[in-house]
């Protein structure tokens with residue numbers, strides 16, 4: 001899938017809540033009630049990611065999950081990253 005240019009990334013980011021650019025990747029930190037809730041989120045997102053064949057880089061400490069999204073094949077951010085980002089947001093707030 002095609003790499004989005006800077007202005008395309010910027011305008012898609014405006015449609016999202018809490019997402020930003022960090023080192024050329026889409027980034028968001030999700031905070032939950034506790035570890036159980038954070039891990040429940042990760043379990044649901046893991047299924048979604050596999051269905052989309054697009055997988056997050058993520059880092060979990062207790063109730064926080066920090067996510068980075070990029071498209072290796074596109075060499076940057078593609079529509080697949082935004083699709084997964086929106087999917088993650090809808091797991092949190094369906």
Ligand SMILES: C[C@H](O)[C@H](O)[C@H]1CNC2=NC(N)=NC(=O)C2=N1
Nearest residue numbers: 053054055056069070071072073
């Ligand atoms: C072969 C397979 O489609 C690719 O390796 C997929 C798997 N998951 C992926 N996940 C992410 N985040 N970026 C990719 O480019 C990517 N590529």
